[in-house]
Each structure stands twice: as structure tokens, then as C-alpha cells.
Amino acid sequence: MRVPLSWLQEYVDITLPPEELAERLTLAGLEVTRIEKIGDWWDPEKIRVGEILRVERHPNADRLVLATVDYGADEPLTVVTGAPNLFPYVDVERPGLKVAFALAGAYLIDPYDPERKRKKLKPTKIRGIRSEGMVCSERELGLSDEHEGILLLPEDAPVGTPLVDYLGDVVIEFDITPNMARCLSMTGVAREVHAVTQAPLHIEMPTMRDEGEPPAEALVDVVIEDPDLCHRYAATVIRDIHIAPAPFWMQYRLNLAGMRPISNVVDITNYVMLEWGQPLHAFDYDKLVERAGGKKPTIIVRRARPGERIVTLDGVERELDPDMLLIADEKGPIAIAGVMGGLETEVTENTRNILLESANFDYINNRRTAQKLKLPSEASRRFSRGIPEEMVPVAAKRASELMRVLAGGTIAKGMVDNYPVKQERIEITITPREIERQLGVAIPVDEIVDILRRLDFQVTPPDTPHPDAPIRLVAPWHRLDVRIPADVVEEVARIWGYDRIPETLMSDVLPPQRRNWELEARERVRDILVAAGLQDIIPYSLTNLENCAKLRPEGPPPNPEDYIRLANPLTVERSVMRRTVLVSLLETLAFNQRYTDRQALFEIGRVYLPKPGEPRPEEPYRIGIALMGPRDPESVWAQDREPMDYYDLKGVVEVLLDRMHLEGVTFHPLTDHPTFGPRAAALMLDGERIGVLGEVHPLVREAFDLPRVPVCLAELEMAPFVQAYQQPVQLTPISTFPPVKEDLAFVVDEDVPAEEVARAIRDAGGYLVVHVALFDVYRGPNIPAGKKSLAFRVTYQAPDRTLKDKDVERIRRRIVKELAKRLNAQLRT
Structure with missing residues (x-):
């Protein structure tokens, strides 16, 4: 929310410097993110208010004119310009146009530079005519992106005044949190300034001069079919308006607030929305009458019907669903309530009569509709955070009166105000204690x-x-x-x-400290994964059923009964509690991919599993790991620039198991998990699955719009790591005797996991086998069909002696015999 101080000072007397005001508001919960000083870089000697005395054709160019400008000096200057809004004034005697005039030597923004850098204005000769200054556009002054014509100032702008004195301002930018939604308006911010600084407040309730006949109730009816979704709807009719640009002061304020001026009627609705926080919408009243067959139109507030469509103001035809609220007449929809108007009833330059809508819509329904249709706007931003019903007539009167004054209209007497759900005034009793x-x-x-x-x-x-x-x-x-x-x-x-509020120390002895094993284990896991090069993330525990369905592209959709649903979700995207951290990891990967190609992430968070017959769900902690992108994008080695895959992820998991001293975990092929493709494994401990890892299914990857590279995910139960962390670590002295290493390759059936072979080697070798590592998998010539060769590096070491060749040979024979017996494996020689 951008708030120009000059606008804010209409409602509250501000005497504090902007920096001090910003600090005090931030401490009170209204966070200031930026203070922008408009025009602080304009040179007061070289950028001034000027008056164009005459406009003449350029003798050597059809698309250029010569403008003679009085800028307060002894003699005026003639400059060359191609501004199209000056061409109508060619040869007009003293047109009286007030402009922003820059002399040579001034710094202005280069309108064609995407980085908006400032350049020094130099005298130049254009088609034979010397030009020692410039009449400026809004973009060259940094006021907006408008560059089609020059900035025209009001007629009363004093010639020769430094432009910074005339247009300079301070804009305070706020980050409005949901609990401060009332500050999405100038009056709301003014009330906060008054409360924090005790500065006098000047907020007057609007009135309107409604003298037109016939009255509004004879011109339009309002029917609310669903009062739960529309608590109040007010309509005024303004007749005989003239569509034209809004006055300069209004356009300038809208620009400073971050909104683009369009026309007087549209600008008034936006201005009042920024002033009071109540969105408005203007319909072409004559088009409504035409749709009603020449009779009095009826505004109907109802839900959309299945398959109903509307062409919105952006020219897009949109399909609606029965959860969406519409503004309609007897012929069909004319607007999506609180989101966007319809093209058929839009206000154009030919509009002469206006029906002005000021309404209050259910904020949850409005938020869901805007998100489903992907139509965020300043209006839906305010509706979705809640607006008081009592604000409806306030904004309607203010906008109607502005249209009377600035668009020359006549306000029909009265207001059609349908108010089925009255705003409750909350009474509270509290004590100082x-x-x-x-x-x-x-x-x-x-x-x-x-x-x-x-x-x-x-x-x-x-x-x-x-x-x-x-x-x-x-x-x-x-x-x-x-x-x-x-x-x-x-x-x-x-x-x-x-x-x-003072800090208060305990007045008693500190209670005995009890170790929180779960917290310590989580912190230990976090340290290990960070040391492994992963980034800790804290995503939402909330998701939506649509994303949950993406996890199982070839399976049945998720059962809503299996999820904890929020009674009052902030957004549709965050409407259910997650059952797995995998969905959060994929959402994070999808969001972050626009910023980086490589992601190595982990999360330690809760999942929420409903328990039949129980009022509260089970909330276990899970460890989630995600890898996507090149191993090292800056490496000179081609292998390091290749995408991370299943084995990179498995290596991270193995490091975690080793550092947490979680022993006895085995990896088994995973074929029944809907999220993963063929390269996946289940982690088993004492016959129970404690986690899964693998490369996600290509359909899952496509559903989340992820790139065509391996996306590797793991989800591990936290409980086994906590149990392992609580067990004392059995330390053994480091052997001082040399190890013996040898490579053994075994031919096994294709479906035999390498983990089973490694386990058999360790079992057969006993305590003298201290390490087993797979380093090669081979299929090809000399290997029978349906078989594969697994090569392991086996390390032998005794704690009390140096092993001799006969010791190693004896162990090797036991290993070969055990593998032949257990896995039908043959030693490859």
C-alpha cells in the first residue's frame, strides 16, 4: 500500500518527519517497507514549472514541433519536441499550457532505458533547430511509465517554481498484514497515525447532492438471492455524465499510489477505493436498460449456474461454477462479484448514465473466486480481507458526489440499498487487571x-x-x-x-532441566543435512486436494475424508492439512525453479493423519529431502554438471543414517508407490517401512511443471532417529593394525538387490569385515541373460593383530560359500 503524505495530510495533521513517523507506525504493527521521496533528485534550478507561449511546426520535420516556453527567466526558450499532445495547439495563440520544463544540464530518466538510469540533458540540434531544454513526460521525471506525451500541469501552476516544490512529495510504502486490513485505505492509515501520534484527525463522513428525478428506486431494483455471500448491495444512478480525463490532482495521486489513471469515472471509483477501502464498480446504465428490453433493470446477486460463462473486461471468456457469486440481470451475468466486471456493460467514452455499485461480499468466497479464475486485483485484495458492511453507503455517497462534481452528472434522488445481513457492533467488557x-x-x-x-x-x-x-x-x-x-x-x-513493556525475570529458582530428546534429535538431523550441502526450508503445512491428487497421477483421486480440512482457510491453495511432506517439497521446487536451476532442500515438519473415532489427528514429524538440478553447475568437470539422480539422494540418506547411528536399516525396491517411478526404494527397519526415496514419476513431474530432469525425493519417519539418538553410542578403539582391501565381484540374479549381497558379505565376514562398498554394476558380454555383476570393495581389519593372507583367504571362502547358499551368487573371476 503506497500512501502519499500530501494525500494523507487531508485527514490527519502530520508534523513528524517521515522517518520518525515510519518508525512509530512500524512499532505499532503497521510495517513500513520503504520511504520514497518524489522529486528529491530534481534540480530546483534546472527543472521548473513552465508555460508554453506558442507551438509552431518544425520547418524540417512533420512529426516535430517547436515549443516556446516561459520558465521564469528573462527570456523564454524554444525547444524541439515530438509530444503528440502538443500537435492540437499548433498556431494556437498563447495556449496557456503549464508543463514541467528542464534546462540543459538537468538530469532526467532515459525513457528508453529498461533500468531507468538518469542522463544529463545536453543542448542539441534537431533537424537544424537548436534545442537547449526539454518539456518532460511523466516517465522522464520518474512519476510513472507514461511517455506518449508530455506532462501537462494545472492552469494555476506558478511559472518558474521549482518542480520539486510544486510536485515533490513523500510516499510511504506499507506491507499490510491480514490483521491490519483496515489500513488498505487512506482513512484507515490516518486513524492509525492519529492513534499512534495523537495528531488531530479530520475524517468527515461523505454526503451527496442527490436532486435528480426520477429517484433511484424508480430506475433500478436490487435482488440478493444469496445473502450469505452478499451482505449488502447499494446502487446509485448518476445521469448525464461526461467521460473525460480526471483532473490532474486526482491523476497525480493515483499515480503516486501505484494506479494508472484511465478516465474520470474509472479514476473516481479507484480513488474512493484507495480513500475508504471499499471497492466500487460502474455499469453503463443505458446498456442495462437495453438488456432489460427498455424497462427498469433488476440487479440480481446470485451464484453462477453450472456451465455459465461471462466475457470479462479484459476480453476473456470465463467459465464459472456454482461456488462463484455473480452480479446479473434477468438476461444473464454482468460481473463477477468483487472480482471483475463484464464487457457487455462496461463504461466507454460514449457512456452518459452510470449505475454505481457499492457492495459487501463474503471475503472467503471472494478470495476463492479470484484465485480460481486467477484474477487478482486491488478490489479482490480488499474484499478477500473483509470490509465492514457500514462502509457500503459511505463509499457510494463519496463516489457519486465526485462524479457529480468532476463528470458533470446529476445524482438520482436516494439510493437503492438492500441490506439483509446487518453488521454486528461488538460490545466487550474488560478490566485493568x-x-x-x-x-x-x-x-x-x-x-x-x-x-x-x-x-x-x-x-x-x-x-x-x-x-x-x-x-x-x-x-x-x-x-x-x-x-x-x-x-x-x-x-x-x-x-x-x-x-x-519491561522484561520480567523469574522470581523463583529455575526448575530442573529435562532433556527434550525429540528436539535435540531434530536439531542433530538438521545439522547433518546442512553439512551435507542441503538447505533447510519451512514450507506451509497446508496444501490443497488438487496438489495432493498430482502425487498419484495414475491412481484414484484422494478421498477428502482422509484429510483435515480448515473451517476458514485463508486461501483455496491452503485449505487442507498435508498427509505427506512430499507435496510441500514439490510445491517448493516448483516455486523456486524460476530463481535457480539447482535445488538441494530438506524439511523437518509435521504431517496430519486423521484417526477414526478420535477428535484430533496424529501429528508425527517427518524428514523430507529434495534434490533437483546439476550436482555442481560451476564445476569444470562434465560429470559434476549432470543432474543429481537417485544415487545422489541415496547417498545423502546413507550419510544421515550413519551419522545418527541408526543401524539395521535396509533398502528394498519400491514398486507400489504412486508418486515414484521405477528408481525408488523403501527403507525397512525390523520389518517395518520407515521411509521412501526415489525419482518421482514423470507424470508427477509434469503435473507440478518441473523441468525434464530427475526430481529426487525422500520422506523418512522421524521417530526411529529419535530412538537411535537416545541410545548411548558404542565406541570402539581405532585399530592400530593395517587394513586389507580387496575387490570381489559376484554374478547374481537381476532382481537381487545390492543391499542383500552387502549384508551377506558382512554376515559371513563377521567382525573382521569393517566396511563393504558397492563400486560397480555390470551387465553385458560374459554375463548371462537375467544376471548382473555387482562389484564390492571389502575392507578387512582386526583390532588385535595384522591379518595375514591365509586369514583373508579364509574369510573370503566363507563369504563366497555364504553368498552361493543364500543368493545363488557366483564369484566372478
């Missing part, structure tokens, strides 16, 4: 009352100074976020100052 209990500090009652009154609460102070005497409150009509006493405590704390 309760505030002290929650904050840990005693705030004087008179300060509490003053703070709440500055926040526009209706306050009945306590009858006595006793800390248990009740303070009775009525929440402001413009605050939907205050519902319970704890909300009042928060308001008092943030305005009084979180930084003023």
Missing part, C-alpha cells in the same frame, strides 16, 4: 481509556479506580478484527508500545 495479567505490566486506567478512544472505541470508563472495575467498550464500526477481550489487550499494547 485482565490487561495487566496478559501484558505483565500495569497501565494506568486513564491511559487505557485514552488509547481506546484514540482508536475510535466507544468507552465507558470504570466507576471506581479498582483494578477489577469493568471498562465497557463498543468496537468501532470500521473494525472487523476486534471481537474478544484479547483483541482489546493487543490494541492497548501496540499503541502504548511493545518496547515499553
Whole structure:
């Protein structure tokens, strides 16, 4: 939310420097992310307000004109320009156009530079005419991206005034969190400034001069078929308007606030939305009458019907579903409620009569609709966070009056206001003792009352100074976020100052510390994986059924009953609790791929598994690992630039098992998991599966729009690692005797896992075999069909002596005999 101080000062007297104001608002919970000083780089001596005295044709160019500019000096200057909005004034006697004029030597933004670098303006000769200055566009001044014509200032702009004195401003940019949604408006921010700084507030409730006949109720009817989704709908009719550009002051404010001016009617709806936080929409009233067959139109607020379609203002035909709320008439839909209007009833330059909509829609439904249709907008951003029903007529009156004044319209008497769901005024009782209990500090009652009154609460102070005497409150009509006493405590704390709450030490002895094995184990796993080169991520534990279905592209869709659903989800994409960390890993890979080709990530987080007959789900911790992209994109070795695959992931898992001293885990082929392709394995411990790993199925990869490289995921139960972490580590002395290493290759059936061969080698060799590592898999000539050769490097070492050749030979014979017996394996020579 961009807030120009000059606009904000219409509602509250600000005397603090912008930096101090920003700091105090941030400490109160309204975070300032940036302070932009408009025009601070404009040279006051070289960039001034000028007046064009005459416009003449360029003698040597058809697309250029000569503009003679008075900029407050003794003599005017003539400059060459190709601005198309000056051509209508050629040979017009003293056109009186006020402009932003830059002399040679001034620095301006190069409009053709994508990085918007500033360049020094130099005198130049254009088609034989010397030009020592420039009439500037908005883009050259850094005000907007508009560059089609020059910036035309109001007629009363004083000639010769430094432009920074005339147009300079300060814009404070806020990061509006969901709990501060009321500050998505100038008046909302002004109320916060008043509460924090005690600066006088000047917010007047709008009125409108509605004298037109016939009255609005004779011109339109409003029917709300679904009051649960539309709590209030008000309509005014403004007749005989003239579509034209909005006045400069309004266009300039919209530009500073980050919105592009379009026309007076559209700009007024946007202006009022920024001013009061209530989105509006203007329909061409005559088109509504035409659709009604020349009769009085009826606005119907209803759900979409199955298969219903509408062409929106962007020219796109959109298919709707019954969960979406529509604005319709008897002929069909004319707008998607709170999201975007329809093309058939849009306001054009030929529009003469307006029906202005100001309505209150259910914020959850509006958010879901905007996200389903992928139509985010400033309007849906506000609707989706909740707007007070009482704001509807306020904004309608303000916009209607502006259209009367700025578009020359006549407001039909009255307003058609359908209000089926009344806004509840919240009454709360709280005591000073309760505030002290929650904050840990005693705030004087008179300060509490003053703070709440500055926040526009209706306050009945306590009858006595006793800390248990009740303070009775009525929440402001413009605050939907205050519902319970704890909300009042928060308001008092943030305005009084979180930084003023003292630190309080325990007044008792410290309790005996008990080790939290689970937390320690998670931190140990985190350290191991970070040391292995992975990044720790903290994704959402929330997802949606659509993404869950992508995990099983060839299987049945997920059963909604298997998931914990949120009663009041913030977004449709975050509507259910996840059952697996795999979906979060894939969502993160998909999001991050626009920034990097290589991702090596891990997460330690909960999953949520409903338990039949139980009110609460099981919430075990899982370890998730994801690898995608080249091993080392900056390496000079081609092998390192190849994509990571199953074996890279298996190596990471093996390192984790080894460092956590989790022994007895075996890898078995995994063929029944819908998310993985053929290169996958299950981790087994004492006959139970404790994890899976592998390369995801190509269909899963495509469903998440991931690149055509191996995407490797692992999901491991955390509980076995916790149990292993609690066990004392059995340390053995390092042998001082030399090891003996030899390579053994065995021919086994194709379906025999290498892990089983390695286990058989360790079992047969006993304590003298200290390490077994697979280093080669071979299929080809000299190997029978259906067979493969597995080569292992076996390390022998005794703790008490140097092994002799006969010792190694004896162990080797035992190994060969055991493998032949257990796996029908043959030693390859």
C-alpha cells in the first residue's frame, strides 16, 4: 500500500518527519517497507514549472514541433519536441499550457532505458533547430511509465517554481498484514497515525447532492438471492455524465499510489477505493436498460449456474461454477462479484448514465473466486480481507458526489440499498487487571481509556479506580478484527508500545532441566543435512486436494475424508492439512525453479493423519529431502554438471543414517508407490517401512511443471532417529593394525538387490569385515541373460593383530560359500 503524505495530510495533521513517523507506525504493527521521496533528485534550478507561449511546426520535420516556453527567466526558450499532445495547439495563440520544463544540464530518466538510469540533458540540434531544454513526460521525471506525451500541469501552476516544490512529495510504502486490513485505505492509515501520534484527525463522513428525478428506486431494483455471500448491495444512478480525463490532482495521486489513471469515472471509483477501502464498480446504465428490453433493470446477486460463462473486461471468456457469486440481470451475468466486471456493460467514452455499485461480499468466497479464475486485483485484495458492511453507503455517497462534481452528472434522488445481513457492533467488557495479567505490566486506567478512544472505541470508563472495575467498550464500526477481550489487550499494547513493556525475570529458582530428546534429535538431523550441502526450508503445512491428487497421477483421486480440512482457510491453495511432506517439497521446487536451476532442500515438519473415532489427528514429524538440478553447475568437470539422480539422494540418506547411528536399516525396491517411478526404494527397519526415496514419476513431474530432469525425493519417519539418538553410542578403539582391501565381484540374479549381497558379505565376514562398498554394476558380454555383476570393495581389519593372507583367504571362502547358499551368487573371476 503506497500512501502519499500530501494525500494523507487531508485527514490527519502530520508534523513528524517521515522517518520518525515510519518508525512509530512500524512499532505499532503497521510495517513500513520503504520511504520514497518524489522529486528529491530534481534540480530546483534546472527543472521548473513552465508555460508554453506558442507551438509552431518544425520547418524540417512533420512529426516535430517547436515549443516556446516561459520558465521564469528573462527570456523564454524554444525547444524541439515530438509530444503528440502538443500537435492540437499548433498556431494556437498563447495556449496557456503549464508543463514541467528542464534546462540543459538537468538530469532526467532515459525513457528508453529498461533500468531507468538518469542522463544529463545536453543542448542539441534537431533537424537544424537548436534545442537547449526539454518539456518532460511523466516517465522522464520518474512519476510513472507514461511517455506518449508530455506532462501537462494545472492552469494555476506558478511559472518558474521549482518542480520539486510544486510536485515533490513523500510516499510511504506499507506491507499490510491480514490483521491490519483496515489500513488498505487512506482513512484507515490516518486513524492509525492519529492513534499512534495523537495528531488531530479530520475524517468527515461523505454526503451527496442527490436532486435528480426520477429517484433511484424508480430506475433500478436490487435482488440478493444469496445473502450469505452478499451482505449488502447499494446502487446509485448518476445521469448525464461526461467521460473525460480526471483532473490532474486526482491523476497525480493515483499515480503516486501505484494506479494508472484511465478516465474520470474509472479514476473516481479507484480513488474512493484507495480513500475508504471499499471497492466500487460502474455499469453503463443505458446498456442495462437495453438488456432489460427498455424497462427498469433488476440487479440480481446470485451464484453462477453450472456451465455459465461471462466475457470479462479484459476480453476473456470465463467459465464459472456454482461456488462463484455473480452480479446479473434477468438476461444473464454482468460481473463477477468483487472480482471483475463484464464487457457487455462496461463504461466507454460514449457512456452518459452510470449505475454505481457499492457492495459487501463474503471475503472467503471472494478470495476463492479470484484465485480460481486467477484474477487478482486491488478490489479482490480488499474484499478477500473483509470490509465492514457500514462502509457500503459511505463509499457510494463519496463516489457519486465526485462524479457529480468532476463528470458533470446529476445524482438520482436516494439510493437503492438492500441490506439483509446487518453488521454486528461488538460490545466487550474488560478490566485493568485482565490487561495487566496478559501484558505483565500495569497501565494506568486513564491511559487505557485514552488509547481506546484514540482508536475510535466507544468507552465507558470504570466507576471506581479498582483494578477489577469493568471498562465497557463498543468496537468501532470500521473494525472487523476486534471481537474478544484479547483483541482489546493487543490494541492497548501496540499503541502504548511493545518496547515499553519491561522484561520480567523469574522470581523463583529455575526448575530442573529435562532433556527434550525429540528436539535435540531434530536439531542433530538438521545439522547433518546442512553439512551435507542441503538447505533447510519451512514450507506451509497446508496444501490443497488438487496438489495432493498430482502425487498419484495414475491412481484414484484422494478421498477428502482422509484429510483435515480448515473451517476458514485463508486461501483455496491452503485449505487442507498435508498427509505427506512430499507435496510441500514439490510445491517448493516448483516455486523456486524460476530463481535457480539447482535445488538441494530438506524439511523437518509435521504431517496430519486423521484417526477414526478420535477428535484430533496424529501429528508425527517427518524428514523430507529434495534434490533437483546439476550436482555442481560451476564445476569444470562434465560429470559434476549432470543432474543429481537417485544415487545422489541415496547417498545423502546413507550419510544421515550413519551419522545418527541408526543401524539395521535396509533398502528394498519400491514398486507400489504412486508418486515414484521405477528408481525408488523403501527403507525397512525390523520389518517395518520407515521411509521412501526415489525419482518421482514423470507424470508427477509434469503435473507440478518441473523441468525434464530427475526430481529426487525422500520422506523418512522421524521417530526411529529419535530412538537411535537416545541410545548411548558404542565406541570402539581405532585399530592400530593395517587394513586389507580387496575387490570381489559376484554374478547374481537381476532382481537381487545390492543391499542383500552387502549384508551377506558382512554376515559371513563377521567382525573382521569393517566396511563393504558397492563400486560397480555390470551387465553385458560374459554375463548371462537375467544376471548382473555387482562389484564390492571389502575392507578387512582386526583390532588385535595384522591379518595375514591365509586369514583373508579364509574369510573370503566363507563369504563366497555364504553368498552361493543364500543368493545363488557366483564369484566372478
